Amino acid sequence: DVKVTQSSRYLVKRTGEKVFLECVQDMDHENMFWYRQDPGLGLRLIYFSYDVKMKEKGDIPEGYSVSREKKERFSLILESASTNQTSMYLCASGRWAEAFFGQGTRLTVV
Amino acid sequence: QQQVKQSPQSLIVQKGGISIINCAYENTAFDYFPWYQQFPGKGPALLIAIRPDVSEKKEGRFTISFNKSAKQFSLHIMDSQPGDSATYFCAASTDKLIFGTGTRLQVFP
Numbered sequence: 001d002v003k004v005t006q007s008s009r010y011l012v013k014r015t016g017e018k019v020f021l022e023c024v025q026d027m028d029h030e031n032m033f034w035y036r037q038d039p040g041l042g043l044r045l046i047y048f049s050y051d052v053k054m055k056e057k058g059d060i061p062e063g064y065s066v067s068r069e070k071k072e073r074f075s076l077i078l079e080s081a082s083t084n085q086t087s088m089y090l091c092a093s094g095r096w097a098e099a100f101f102g103q104g105t106r107l108t109v110v
Numbered sequence: 111q112q113q114v115k116q117s118p119q120s121l122i123v124q125k126g127g128i129s130i131i132n133c134a135y136e137n138t139a140f141d142y143f144p145w146y147q148q149f150p151g152k153g154p155a156l157l158i159a160i161r162p163d164v165s166e167k168k169e170g171r172f173t174i175s176f177n178k179s180a181k182q183f184s185l186h187i188m189d190s191q192p193g194d195s196a197t198y199f200c201a202a203s204t205d206k207l208i209f210g211t212g213t214r215l216q217v218f219p
Contacts, residue, residue, distance in 0.1 A: 100155075103152055
């Protein structure tokens with residue numbers, strides 16, 4: 001089975017902190033994605049990567065950056081966390097239309 | 111910019127009934143239409159998908175109906191079960207995947 005593992009299920013961070021969300025996949029996928037899920041808004045793409053050290057902005061990249069130093073690992077970075085970044089964050093890997101998702105990280109910024 | 115509109119936002123169905131979730135899109139370049147199912151505490155998982163050259167696809171109790179001229183597609187869950195209670199997302203894809211806003215389905219015994 002494909003496995004996409006996110007390092008934390010729940011995180012609570014303070015405003016202004018630098019936050020790292022980690023994601024690891026075990027299927028040797030080229031593509032990896034970070035989405036944000038909010039009620040009534042569905043899933044929105046933050047960033048994606050199609051290869052090591054390659055990254056592309058998604059629909060809502062402001063306030064975020066990413067890092068992909070190894071093929072299996074894709075990190076999302078909140079440079080200075082703000083309360084409007086309180087959300088569920090979902091990592092995925094695979095093809096665009098048939099991606100495999102991790103279990104999500106619920107981030108609360110206080 | 112919402113390119114895939116999904117309704118209803120929530121749906122309550124009795125066990126054994128039919129659940130119907132509708133989606134509409136604007137971009138005629140979309141060439142693949144998947145549905146994802148998400149249980150509480152889990153990430154979304156691909157449930158069923160269709161391409162626009164097909165009007166219907168059925169997998170077990172789940173059926174996608176696709177109307178290309180109306181730019182609409184829908185998910186039908188026949189004989190709905192409490193275990194089907196989840197949030198369902200429609201999506202549309204070209205070079206990216208655009209998700210609908212989700213439908214929370216509750217199936218009561």
